[in-house]
Amino acid sequence: MIETKGLKKSFGKLEVLKGIDAKIEPxxxxxxxxxxxxxxxxxxxxxxxxxxxxxxxxxxxGKCITAPHTNVNEVRREMGMVFQQFNLFPHLTVLENxxxxxxxxxxxxxxxxxxxxxxxxKKVGISEKESAYPAELSGGQQQRVAIARALAMKPAAMxxxxxxxxxxxxxxxxxxxxxxxxxxxxxxxVVVTHEMGFAREVGHxxxxxxxxxxxxxxxxxxxxTSPKNPRTASFLSKVL
Amino acid sequence: MNLDFSxxxxxxxxxxxxxxxxxxxxxxxxAIGLVIGSFVGIARVGxxxxxxxxAGAYVDFIRGTPLLVQLFLVYFGLPSLIGRPVPPFVAxxxxxxxxxxxxxxxxxxxxxxxIDRGQTEAARSLGLTAAQTMRYVIFPQAIRRIIPxxxxxxxxxxxxxxxxxxxxxxxxxxxxxxxxxxxFRPFEVYTVIAxxxxxxxxxISKLVSxxxxxxxxxx
Numbered sequence: 082m083i084e085t086k087g088l089k090k091s092f093g094k095l096e097v098l099k100g101i102d103a104k105i106e107p108x109x110x111x112x113x114x115x116x117x118x119x120x121x122x123x124x125x126x127x128x129x130x131x132x133x134x135x136x137x138x139x140x141x142x143g144k145c146i147t148a149p150h151t152n153v154n155e156v157r158r159e160m161g162m163v164f165q166q167f168n169l170f171p172h173l174t175v176l177e178n179x180x181x182x183x184x185x186x187x188x189x190x191x192x193x194x195x196x197x198x199x200x201x202x203k204k205v206g207i208s209e210k211e212s213a214y215p216a217e218l219s220g221g222q223q224q225r226v227a228i229a230r231a232l233a234m235k236p237a238a239m240x241x242x243x244x245x246x247x248x249x250x251x252x253x254x255x256x257x258x259x260x261x262x263x264x265x266x267x268x269x270x271v272v273v274t275h276e277m278g279f280a281r282e283v284g285h286x287x288x289x290x291x292x293x294x295x296x297x298x299x300x301x302x303x304x305x306t307s308p309k310n311p312r313t314a315s316f317l318s319k320v321l
Numbered sequence: 322m323n324l325d326f327s328x329x330x331x332x333x334x335x336x337x338x339x340x341x342x343x344x345x346x347x348x349x350x351x352a353i354g355l356v357i358g359s360f361v362g363i364a365r366v367g368x369x370x371x372x373x374x375x376a377g378a379y380v381d382f383i384r385g386t387p388l389l390v391q392l393f394l395v396y397f398g399l400p401s402l403i404g405r406p407v408p409p410f411v412a413x414x415x416x417x418x419x420x421x422x423x424x425x426x427x428x429x430x431x432x433x434x435x436i437d438r439g440q441t442e443a444a445r446s447l448g449l450t451a452a453q454t455m456r457y458v459i460f461p462q463a464i465r466r467i468i469p470x471x472x473x474x475x476x477x478x479x480x481x482x483x484x485x486x487x488x489x490x491x492x493x494x495x496x497x498x499x500x501x502x503x504x505f506r507p508f509e510v511y512t513v514i515a516x517x518x519x520x521x522x523x524x525i526s527k528l529v530s531x532x533x534x535x536x537x538x539x540x
Contacts, residue, residue, distance in 0.1 A: 129446055131442055131445065131446060153445075154445075154448045154449070154450055155448070157445060157446050157447070157448045158447065158448025159448075160446070161446075162442075162443075162446040164439060164442065164443060166437075166439050168437075168439035168440060168442065168443035169443075170440065170443070170444075170458055170462075171462065172461050172462050172465075181444075181447070181449075181457060181458075182447035182448060182449065185449060185453050185457060186447060186448040186449055186453075227443075230443075230447070231446075231447070234447060234448065
């Protein structure tokens, strides 16, 4: 579904990604872990071209999306993204947040878009808040709306950039629950997170990144309990 | 002390006619400024380099030169270029509108840049184009931040419109000068003129804080 070849990204003189080769299969849940500054968020943001790679290629659904003249908007509408800071649109209601993309990008009729939005709100468990503004919601509710907003575009894959890092501890569970049910439905997911429990429970594969490279990868249980690389071991000993 | 305000009622109609022209000038100029400023302000944060540079040059030129010089350029300078006179009213709104456009552009630019980057990223990651992102996500949020400084700009423009008295346009100040040549009561007339300006600017302030309340800031 998604494949990167020799993906590099520099910000000025700072090389953040130093050649990433990764492959994400359809319906796979890949969890990316690593210390802060290891490049995992940058890697994720390169996948939907929020960051322009400096070198290397990205293939999505068989097409090279790093080729010149690629329509980035067409790529992005097929990849949902969920951010650490939720990034809901504060001037729009919950329902309007969710319908904006389908209406403006997919040209979906308003009534259909609302119907889809209401189904998704039910799915993420906050149907009663459809007329609320983001500021009136808790962090956990905002993030669930953000997930619904991304899903409304009917994406082929979902990217999660530390979706629970900005949440109060008691709200992390409700967001992870939504993500777990998505995984169970077979959504292709790439998740940057510090939630090792989530990685173990729903991840099919874990990538450990350090210093702009994938240092180790493997099935969650194996990688989290018996890492081969000393850097992985050292990182895990600090977070587990 | 020799004060005589008894002449005022007799000259009030003339002064009010001048005040009316002042309001017209400022309103039309700010409307022109708003249109120019919105485009130029957005161009200043856009990603087309040449457009950004041109927009920047326009803002720098207007803000770096006196409005009076700009007015003279249009009223006295332009006719020699195009071969026919420019009517004072047209010269006045052109100079004021183009002048206002630069200040409004800066207000718009600052309003747009105050919106968190995450908003753009969220919108673009849904597949919205840059233009759709500006129209549906960034601008509606920026407008709330733009209104208060825009009110200040309107007030500044209304006061600066007194400059166009020098091209014989009979706005409030010019009317006053005409009235004084008849009544020989400069202190009384200028006092009334000052009060009229004050009433107009206070009214704008009220209008701005009212619209601010209407567009209550939610974030």
